[in-house]
Amino acid sequence: ICDLSFPDGVPSDSLEAAKNASNTEKLTDQVMQNPQVLAALQERLDNVSHTPSSYIETLPKAVKRRINALKQLQVKCAHIEAKFYEEVHDLERKYAALYQPLFDKRREFITGDVEPTDAESEWHSENEEEDKLAGDMKTKAVIAEKEAAAAEEPSPKGIPEFWFTIFRNVDMLSELVQEYDEPILKHLQDIKVKFSDPGQPMSFVLEFHFEPNDYFTNSVLTKTYKMKSEPDKADPFSFEGPEIVDCDGCTIDWKKGKNVTVKTIKKKQKHKGRGTVRTITKQVPNDSFFNFFSPLRASGDGESLDEDSEFTLASDFEIGHFFRERIVPRAVLYFTGEAIEDDDNVGGPGGPCGGELEGDEEAEDDDDAETNPKVSCLEFPHLCLLHC
Amino acid sequence: ICDLSFPDGVPSDSLEAAKNASNTEKLTDQVMQNPQVLAALQERLDNVSHTPSSYIETLPKAVKRRINALKQLQVKCAHIEAKFYEEVHDLERKYAALYQPLFDKRREFITGDVEPTDAESEWHSENEEEDKLAGDMKTKAVIAEKEAAAAEEPSPKGIPEFWFTIFRNVDMLSELVQEYDEPILKHLQDIKVKFSDPGQPMSFVLEFHFEPNDYFTNSVLTKTYKMKSEPDKADPFSFEGPEIVDCDGCTIDWKKGKNVTVKTIKKKQKHKGRGTVRTITKQVPNDSFFNFFSPLRASGDGESLDEDSEFTLASDFEIGHFFRERIVPRAVLYFTGEAIEDDDNVGGPGGPCGGELEGDEEAEDDDDAETNPKVSCLEFPHLCLLHC
Numbered sequence: 001i002c003d004l005s006f007p008d009g010v011p012s013d014s015l016e017a018a019k020n021a022s023n024t025e026k027l028t029d030q031v032m033q034n035p036q037v038l039a040a041l042q043e044r045l046d047n048v049s050h051t052p053s054s055y056i057e058t059l060p061k062a063v064k065r066r067i068n069a070l071k072q073l074q075v076k077c078a079h080i081e082a083k084f085y086e087e088v089h090d091l092e093r094k095y096a097a098l099y100q101p102l103f104d105k106r107r108e109f110i111t112g113d114v115e116p117t118d119a120e121s122e123w124h125s126e127n128e129e130e131d132k133l134a135g136d137m138k139t140k141a142v143i144a145e146k147e148a149a150a151a152e153e154p155s156p157k158g159i160p161e162f163w164f165t166i167f168r169n170v171d172m173l174s175e176l177v178q179e180y181d182e183p184i185l186k187h188l189q190d191i192k193v194k195f196s197d198p199g200q201p202m203s204f205v206l207e208f209h210f211e212p213n214d215y216f217t218n219s220v221l222t223k224t225y226k227m228k229s230e231p232d233k234a235d236p237f238s239f240e241g242p243e244i245v246d247c248d249g250c251t252i253d254w255k256k257g258k259n260v261t262v263k264t265i266k267k268k269q270k271h272k273g274r275g276t277v278r279t280i281t282k283q284v285p286n287d288s289f290f291n292f293f294s295p296l297r298a299s300g301d302g303e304s305l306d307e308d309s310e311f312t313l314a315s316d317f318e319i320g321h322f323f324r325e326r327i328v329p330r331a332v333l334y335f336t337g338e339a340i341e342d343d344d345n346v347g348g349p350g351g352p353c354g355g356e357l358e359g360d361e362e363a364e365d366d367d368d369a370e371t372n373p374k375v376s377c378l379e380f381p382h383l384c385l386l387h388c
Numbered sequence: 389i390c391d392l393s394f395p396d397g398v399p400s401d402s403l404e405a406a407k408n409a410s411n412t413e414k415l416t417d418q419v420m421q422n423p424q425v426l427a428a429l430q431e432r433l434d435n436v437s438h439t440p441s442s443y444i445e446t447l448p449k450a451v452k453r454r455i456n457a458l459k460q461l462q463v464k465c466a467h468i469e470a471k472f473y474e475e476v477h478d479l480e481r482k483y484a485a486l487y488q489p490l491f492d493k494r495r496e497f498i499t500g501d502v503e504p505t506d507a508e509s510e511w512h513s514e515n516e517e518e519d520k521l522a523g524d525m526k527t528k529a530v531i532a533e534k535e536a537a538a539a540e541e542p543s544p545k546g547i548p549e550f551w552f553t554i555f556r557n558v559d560m561l562s563e564l565v566q567e568y569d570e571p572i573l574k575h576l577q578d579i580k581v582k583f584s585d586p587g588q589p590m591s592f593v594l595e596f597h598f599e600p601n602d603y604f605t606n607s608v609l610t611k612t613y614k615m616k617s618e619p620d621k622a623d624p625f626s627f628e629g630p631e632i633v634d635c636d637g638c639t640i641d642w643k644k645g646k647n648v649t650v651k652t653i654k655k656k657q658k659h660k661g662r663g664t665v666r667t668i669t670k671q672v673p674n675d676s677f678f679n680f681f682s683p684l685r686a687s688g689d690g691e692s693l694d695e696d697s698e699f700t701l702a703s704d705f706e707i708g709h710f711f712r713e714r715i716v717p718r719a720v721l722y723f724t725g726e727a728i729e730d731d732d733n734v735g736g737p738g739g740p741c742g743g744e745l746e747g748d749e750e751a752e753d754d755d756d757a758e759t760n761p762k763v764s765c766l767e768f769p770h771l772c773l774l775h776c
Contacts, residue, residue: 052557052725062543066497068511069504070547070720073490073497077717080490084483088476095472102461102468109454109461116457123456155450159458169440237721329465332458333625337440 078231078239085229085241089202093195099329106331107190111211112158159335163188166327166334167289172319176289180260185289187213191331193324202227202242206323215260217253221293224248225320244317249293260288292319466619466627473617473629477590481583487717494719495578499599500546547723551576554715554722555677560707564677568648573677575601579719581712590615590630594711603648605641609681612636613708632705637681648676680707 056067108114164185167173177185190209196202208221226246231239252259263286270277285291295316296309305313326339333339444455496502552573555561565573578597584590596609614634619627640647651674658665673679683704684697693701714727721727 052553052723052728055553056724060543063547065509066500066504066547067720067724069497069509070494070723071511072508073494074718074720076490077487080483080486081717084479087479091472091475091479095468098468099465102464106458106461109457112454116454120460121453121457123459155448159451159454165440165443237718237726329469330462330625332455332462335440335458336444336455338625340440 075231075236078236081239081241082230086202089195089227089229089242090198093198096193096195103192103328110159110162111189112156161186162335163191163331166331169334169337169340170322170327172322173289176292176319178260178288181289184213184215184260187211187215191323191328193328202229204324206320206328215255215258217255218250221252221290222250223293223295223320225317225324244321246298247295247313247316247320248297249295252290252293260286261290261294262286292316463619463624466624469627469629470618474590477583477615477617477630478586481586484581484583491580491716498547498550499577500544549574550723551579551719554719557722557725557728558710558715560710561677564680564707566648566676569677572601572603572648575599575603579711579716581716590617592712594708594716603643603646605643606638609640609678610638611681611683611708613705613712632709634686635683635701635704635708636685637683640678640681648674649678649682650674680704 056064059067105114109116164182167177167185167188187210188208189211190207192207192209194205194207196204203224203226206223206225208223210216210219210221212219224247225244226248227242228245229242231237252261262283264281264283267280267282268277269280296305296313298305298313327334330339444452447455493502497504552570555565555573555576575598576596577599578595580595580597582593582595584592591612591614594611594613596611598604598607598609600607612635613632614636615630616633617630619625640649650671652669652671654667654669656665656667684693684701686693686701715722718727
């Protein structure tokens with residue numbers, strides 16, 4: 001857009017001089033004396049002005065100086081903003097304590113330790129409404145049959161496979177779950193988010209609580225995410241609020257022969273001297289959701305990670321954030337699928353699932369959302385990074 | 389994905405019954421007695437299970453009852469979340485006061501009322517660094533020439549056309565600015581965000597401060613945005629934090645013949661009786677940025693607005709939010725263009741400008757950002773609505 005090559009008809013000696021970096025002044029003199037070149041330059045400068053950064057370069061020194069002063073003020077703003085986000089984090093800590101009693105109740109209903117009262121389980125579903133009006137009769141028939149069958153089964157305890165179903169519903173997670181992970185994940189009973197204590201460095205821990213099972217002896221698997229809320233010295237303007245900067249997993253105490261994160265392969269080895277061949281077995285890494293608990297470590301500077309590692313790490317951070325920000329606070333909506341459409345609307349993780357709900361009654365809300373003049377107030381638009 | 393049409397080989401009488409909505413029971417009996425159909429149904433049900441909502445419908449009543457209990461808890465969470473966002477808004481009020489002294493200094497440097505000290509205007513720019521190493525020599529020559537020319541001009545006061553330049557750099561705004569708006573916007577000296585007082589309903593006012601000019605007598609034009617932070621009774625799960633729900637403009641006291649928001653058109657009128665024709669002049673609305681101050685009003689329910697109006701209103705809210713959240717806090721970065729690339733990264737408003745900066749040194753940072761394992765922590769992913 002701002003190609004500055006000289007137009008035809010510019011004296012070639014000026015061109016030569018232009019290529020010579022050292023004597024700008026000499027060139028300037030020549031240029032000033034050459035109206036033809038000046039005109040050409042003016043024209044180019046007008047184009048230059050169209051890209052902000054080049055426009056700045058054309059401003060008088062006195063003005064540039066004032067712009068630098070504004071930049072200094074902007075850096076001060078970035079540091080105030082960092083403090084703001086720390087206070088927001090404190091607020092999140094405070095509210096985590098307010099949510100906890102509700103999450104504990106949720107866990108009790110899910111595990112079946114506590115049965116909700118009639119009052120607690122009242123719910124008016126538009127869904128049922130719509131069925132009454134006009135649903136897909138074949139589906140209804142099938143469901144009626146299924147319910148009939150279900151009625152004959154002994155009623156299950158709590159909400160079976162609640163968390164595992166969420167893993168299945170959210171693409172971001174189901175992509176990680178291998179067939180052999182599924183029976184293990186069916187023992188998952190709760191996921192908790194624990195924030196670091198006030199005054200401690202910003203971080204949060206995801207706790208995956210499992211019932212006793214045949215696969216590992218841990219009752220809780222943890223994933224810790226370290227965060228940072230301070231502008232980068234080298235690039236303060238890039239500050240966009242707290243970032244996840246590193247994470248740490250935990251050791252899974254697998255029961256004998258149950259470790260799904262490794263597989264044993266047989267390898268033929270030929271003896272150099274005599275041609276005898278022997279078969280050795282070795283363990284190699286195996287795809288599994290449970291690799292989530294032995295993540296890559298982010299080193300101080302991103303440079304020392306290759307691109308693949310950086311991508312892996314970024315995805316891990318995204319998943320960690322998604323557990324913290326969406327799945328744990330709204331688990332039931334990911335279980336029923338109601339939240340998945342929403343995420344699709346905001347282009348969020350798990351969004352792709354939304355497609356499956358097409359024709360679902362949710363779809364209408366969706367359409368409204370697009371034209372609804374009530375616009376969600378983007379307090380922190382930069383937080384979209386992952387969602388766009 | 390969950391087509392429930394029966395497979396070939398299912399007795400046609402069951403098929404007929406299936407099509408008959410009224411007697412589900414009769415069908416169910418037939419189905420239960422027909423193992424072939426049952427098997428087919430089971431297979432379909434497995435598919436159904438893949439869409440969460442249908443999966444839920446197939447669960448035993450006792451389990452559905454517990455899910456409803458979780459939904460009740462989820463509504464309670466939504467109301468706690470609303471309170472959280474109100475406290476975040478209080479924090480924003482508190483921090484607005486901390487930013488204000490810096491913004492006042494910014495205004496003084498821009499208007500030229502105060503000249504920054506040498507210490508205040510020190511700035512180490514990578515940009516210059518890069519030029520030193522190896523910049524486009526022709527560009528350097530051109531700029532050197534321009535600077536030379538500029539040096540001869542009387543040095544301007546403050547930073548001329550600071551805010552107008554931002555309007556030009558941000559597509560979302562430049563789209564609204566007509567040629568005849570430009571001379572008016574060159575008199576814009578400051579934009580302030582004022583939050584509602586504590587205890588008052590959530591809202592913010594954009595104040596556009598103008599120097600005395602030939603167009604209108606107002607020194608400040610205001611646009612007020614009313615916000616709401618409470619879950620919708622009918623759809624509590626859709627709550628995603630504070631929303632802009634309405635806005636209000638102000639009266640611009642245009643000087644005689646200076647109102648750019650209307651144009652006078654001549655119209656020929658033919659008299660019914662005698663065929664005489666007379667020309668009348670009437671005023672009709674005219675495209676202008678200044679229509680921003682006489683917005684549509686959102687009525688209580690979105691329904692009563694047609695789609696165009698809803699779209700117009702949504703765009704207005706988006707612009708209002710963008711002024712509040714990005715332009716006012718980071719004005720200098722929109723003036724220099726540095727922030728525009730960032731917004732492009734997050735798919736934010738003004739993003740399209742980013743394209744113009746290709747080849748700019750910013751571009752590298754950009755690439756880093758994409759593979760950088762430091763992932764901006766999405767405290768409020770839903771706030772992406774507008775950005776995706």
